[in-house]
Amino acid sequence: MSATSAARISRGERLNAGEKPGRLGSELATRGIRLTRQRRVILHVMDTAQRHLDAAEILDRARKIDSQVHAVTVYRTLDLLKQLGLIDELDLLHIRGDRHYYESHGPRDHIHIACLHCGKVREYESALFEELKKRIEREFDMKISVTRTEIGGYCLSCAEELASQKKRP
Amino acid sequence: MSATSAARISRGERLNAGEKPGRLGSELATRGIRLTRQRRVILHVMDTAQRHLDAAEILDRARKIDSQVHAVTVYRTLDLLKQLGLIDELDLLHIRGDRHYYESHGPRDHIHIACLHCGKVREYESALFEELKKRIEREFDMKISVTRTEIGGYCLSCAEELASQKKRP
């Protein structure tokens, strides 16, 4: 087709050609992996996300930046990032259905703590958990390469809400 | 249809009418939940499983006992058991695709430790993990009702296999 790249880019948030890549982009560049226009957009979405997104949400946000991004490309890019260990795939205890959620993961592991009622997810880093991992590596003769810990319960405000509903339903 | 229950039951493993219910069956009975023929079969499969099964595997095993069991019923029964908190739904880090795996869960939590190469899953109970949960409950003012910890790595034999392949591919 004859449209230029610029013409495809929406009016909202945009990615300048010269913009410096985020963490994920740098990682791919380091490994000599081709950085296409679509990948740059998807990586930007992942790099700047403030919460866990599923594939459809990633697609939505990517399209707001560049309407030409396709669902298939999102899936393929997520696969690539998973393979490289640059993102984690979470299920968050299926609180909101069976979708998968993705997060760009930094150098440290963390535990996901989710409220089963309001769905809010908090993160928690813990020396105790690091200790647990070390112990498992020793006892099972195994080098751990990925961990996923999801804990569900009711946060204080939801617990109160539910308790008061129980009194007068 | 006019076939009797007995006629529908296959020649292999079978469930006698008088057979005492396993843990899951007792739980449902206690709660006054109807125990149909199909549920009995599915609960039996879950109660006696020695490893994590996905829905299709549960269906297969159930059909070996009673060929009339349907996929829909398996899904509905699994939902029921999930709701009641009698089984856990695992993803096992998607080692083997995006299916869900189920296990009847006893009184204690355990951590799942999976080899990313051979797919073997081992379980691990840990006082350290219990301590971690207590600490989280305190720090987040939250009553934990479900946890899921999945740890992936390469077991000793797979690590060796992979290392030797690397030398001469």
Added chain:
DNA sequence: ATAGATGCAAATATTTTGCCGCCAG
């Protein structure tokens, strides 16, 4: 120039739903 990416459509895979007849309690 060319290996590797993308787009599109169609195929898979998995799980859910509506409706009706059936059965456990």
Added chain:
DNA sequence: CTGGCGGCAAAATATTTGCATCTAT
């Protein structure tokens, strides 16, 4: 007897694949 269940088919959802075309390097 009767309200909850299960069967069936069809729908909904989510993800993957084949192939032709395009593009980043």
